[in-house]
Each structure stands twice: as C-alpha cells, then as structure tokens.
Amino acid sequence: xxxxxVVTDRGERLHLHTPSGYVDVASALGDxxxxxxxxxxxxxxxxxxxxxxxxxxxxIEVDPADLAPAVPAPRRVLCLGLNYRDHALEGxxxxxxxxxxxxxxxDSVVGPYADLVKPALTERFDFEGELxxxxxxxxxxxxAAAALDAVAGFVVLNDGSAREWQRAATQWTAGxxxxxxxxxxxxxxxxxxxxxxDLALTTRLNDEVMQSARTSQMIIDVPSTIEFFSSFTTLRPxxxxxxxxxxxxxxxxxPPVWLTPGDVIEVTIEGIGTIRNTVAxxxxxxxxxxxxxxxAPIKTGATL
Ligand code: ZN
Numbered sequence: 001x002x003x004x005x006v007v008t009d010r011g012e013r014l015h016l017h018t019p020s021g022y023v024d025v026a027s028a029l030g031d032x033x034x035x036x037x038x039x040x041x042x043x044x045x046x047x048x049x050x051x052x053x054x055x056x057x058x059x060i061e062v063d064p065a066d067l068a069p070a071v072p073a074p075r076r077v078l079c080l081g082l083n084y085r086d087h088a089l090e091g092x093x094x095x096x097x098x099x100x101x102x103x104x105x106x107d108s109v110v111g112p113y114a115d116l117v118k119p120a121l122t123e124r125f126d127f128e129g130e131l132x133x134x135x136x137x138x139x140x141x142x143x144a145a146a147a148l149d150a151v152a153g154f155v156v157l158n159d160g161s162a163r164e165w166q167r168a169a170t171q172w173t174a175g176x177x178x179x180x181x182x183x184x185x186x187x188x189x190x191x192x193x194x195x196x197x198d199l200a201l202t203t204r205l206n207d208e209v210m211q212s213a214r215t216s217q218m219i220i221d222v223p224s225t226i227e228f229f230s231s232f233t234t235l236r237p238x239x240x241x242x243x244x245x246x247x248x249x250x251x252x253x254x255p256p257v258w259l260t261p262g263d264v265i266e267v268t269i270e271g272i273g274t275i276r277n278t279v280a281x282x283x284x285x286x287x288x289x290x291x292x293x294x295x296a297p298i299k300t301g302a303t304l
Contacts, residue, residue, distance in 0.1 A: 001051060003153070004187035005037055005068040012068045014040060016051055017187055021059030028054040037071060037188065041152055041237035044136040048152075048190065064113045070155045070185040071134055074240045077104040077182065078229050079159065081172065083219050083244025090252035099220055099228050102172040104159075104182060104242070112156075112185025112273075115280035118261060119178040120289035122162035125259040125279070128245035129203035129211050129267035131196060132157040133222055134188050138235035144223035150235060151226070153188040154196055156269045158203075158277065159242055160259075163251045180282075184240065186273045193271075196222055200270040201246060206263055213246030215269075220244075 002017035008024075014037050015022040026035035029050055034040050040047035081100035082088040088095045110116065118125045136152030160182055166175025196215055203211035220228065225241055250257035259265060259279045268274040282289060 001048065001055075001190045001193065002187045003037060003040075003051070003070070003190070004062070004185075005070060005072050006062050007066045007068050012036065012072050015062065016054060018055055018059050022062045023054055023057045023059050025051055025054065028057045038238045041134075041136055044152055044237060064186070067113060067185055067187075068111050069109045069183070070112065070188050071109075071238060071240050073106040074109060074184075074238055075106065075236060077109070077132075077240040077242055078233075079104060079176065079242040080220060080225060080244040084213060084217050084246040085219060086213075086217075086247030087245055087249065087252075090247050090249070095219065099225075101229070102176055104176055107179045108177045108182045110180045110183050110277070112183050112275040112277075114183060114277060115180070116158070116160055116183060116259070116265060116277035117178070117180035117282050118259060118279050119162055119181065120282045120292070121294060122164060122178070123258065124163035124251065124256070126161045126163050126250040127203060127205065127210070127259060127265050127267075128159035128161060128249055129201055130157050130159050130245050131199070131201065131215055131222075131243045131269055131272075132184060133226070133241040133243065135235045135239040135241070136191075136237055138230075138237055138239065140230050140234045142226050142230040142235070144227040147223035147226035148191055150230070151191045152237070153190040154194060154269075154272055155184050155188055155240070156186070156267050156272050156275045157182060157184045157240075157242055158265065158267050158275060159245060167251075183275045183277045185275050189272050199272070202268045203248065204266045204268075205257065205259075210250070210257070211246050211248035213248075215243075217246060218243060
C-alpha cells in the first residue's frame with residue numbers, strides 16, 4: 001500500500017494512493033478514527049487491514065503540491081550519519097567504528113514537493129538523499145532478525161544540512177535542525193510492497209545526477225539500525241529513522257556545490273518514489289531571520 005497525507009479543506013488527511021488516484025481513508029471507511037497516519041500506526045494491524053479493503057473505492061486526483069510530509073510532524077527523526085563508506089571518506093572522516101547518531105525534530109520536516117527552505121543563517125546549504133524507515137509497532141530491544149516486524153513502511157527523504165553549523169561542531173543537532181530542511185515523502189510505501197535490501201538511490205540537482213548508490217552499500221543495514229536505536233530508546237509508531245546518505249553531497253565536491261534559491265533538488269529511490277523540492281529563501285512568513293545575525297560567541301578556529 002501507498003499511504004499519502006494530503007492537505008484538504010478538512011486538514012491533513014490520510015489517503016490511500018491507488019492506480020486510479022487517491023482515496024480518503026477515513027471517509028471510505030466511515031470511521032474518522034483513521035483520518036491520520038499517526039492514528040492508523042497507533043493500531044497498525046487493524047488499520048492496515050481496514051485500508052486494504054478500500055483499494056477499489058472511488059478515487060480523486062490530488063495536486064502534488066497538496067501532499068504533506070508523508071509522516072506529518074514526526075515526533076522525531078532518528079538519524080544515522082556516515083553510513084555509506086564513500087560518504088564518510090569524502091568528508092575526510094574514518095568509517096565510524098560506532099554508529100554516528102543524531103536526532104531531528106518535527107519542525108525541520110516539510111512536504112515532498114514543498115519549498116526547501118534555505119536558512120538565512122547558512123551559505124553552505126547541502127543535500128543528502130536517504131532512505132527513511134517509518135516505525136509501525138516499534139518497541140524496545142528489537143533484534144535485527146525481527147526488526148522488520150516493527151516497521152510500517154519506507155519513505156524517501158532529504159537530510160538538508162547547514163554545513164558550517166554542522167562541521168564546526170562535534171554535535172550535529174544545530175546543523176541538522178533548521179526549520180523546513182527535511183522533505184519526507186512522497187508517501188509511505190508499506191513494508192510488504194518493497195524489499196529495501198538493494199534499491200537504487202539517486203539524487204539530482206537541476207537534473208544533474210549528484211548521488212547514485214544502492215541501499216545495499218549501507219554500512220549498518222536497516223534491521224541492524226533498528227536494533228541499534230531500540231537498544232537505547234523505545235521506538236514508537238510514527239518515529240522515522242534516516243539511514244544515512246551515500247557519497248556525492250555538495251560540500252565534498254571540488255569546487256563545493258551549495259544549494260541556492262531556485263535550485264531543484266530531487267531524490268528518487270527505486271520502488272518508493274521521488275521527492276522534488278525547489279530551494280527557496282527563508283521568507284518573512286516562514287520565520288524570517290530579519291536582521292538576525294547570529295555568530296559564534298567564541299572563536300573555534302574550526303575548518304568548515
Ligand atoms: Zn544524513
């Protein structure tokens with residue numbers, strides 16, 4: 001199943017994407033309990049079974065611009081860094097001996113075709129195409145062998161990064177959490193529909209291929225990623241895991257390539273879909289920095 005969240009007159013509502021269009025899940029079921037993805041994931045077995053029964057219902061067309069993040073306002077996005085060998089090396093780092101984990105918050109997420117907000121406070125705005133994992137049942141202490149039972153499905157995401165904020169620090173929270181810098185979508189493809197072990201991942205900037213890799217090149221595969229995160233935190237329905245990006249990002253290029261307003265950045269994962277975002281300046285309505293000119297209160301001497 002392909003589950004999209006659509007912005008409607010009645011708010012953001014979960015839709016089943018069928019070959020003929022989009023079916024409003026709660027309306028088709030006559031049950032408003034299942035109006036949102038989070039509500040379905042909270043009772044995922046019953047929810048998915050009910051949704052399977054509406055695949056032949058009358059569908060409507062949806063303007064891609066009306067797609068909300070496939071996981072709206074996720075409680076958190078648990079991310080792995082440096083999970084592809086070529087990306088670790090291109091950044092001048094060793095392949096890590098321990099998982100590099102960081103967390104993104106819900107305000108950093110945007111829709112799959114929304115504007116990607118270039119923060120006012122970075123001149124080094126970069127892309128990272130990645131496979132995302134959407135937690136269904138979740139749990140704690142989940143062994144890799146049983147990990148996919150905890151998963152609802154998969155998405156494409158772009159881990160948009162403010163590189164000077166990230167690379168001047170050892171902790172990545174700031175550089176990875178500017179508002180509106182992580183598109184998620186275009187929809188949640190349920191785990192029974194796609195085998196994520198060896199899928200092509202491609203990132204294009206203005207139609208030029210920047211990243212081309214396969215998910216089989218991950219250092220820590222998806223089941224082991226779930227085992228790792230669930231070792232220290234309870235994975236809850238609607239949590240998202242970001243599995244790291246392959247080589248080819250902008251900062252490691254010579255010369256570097258930075259995202260600027262008007263650029264179109266697109267990430268495709270075979271069998272899951274494509275997200276496509278136009279880079280936009282942070283606008284007055286999007287939380288303008290105005291005259292805000294934050295600068296580090298200490299001189300780090302860091303090489304950015
Ligand atoms: Zn990343």
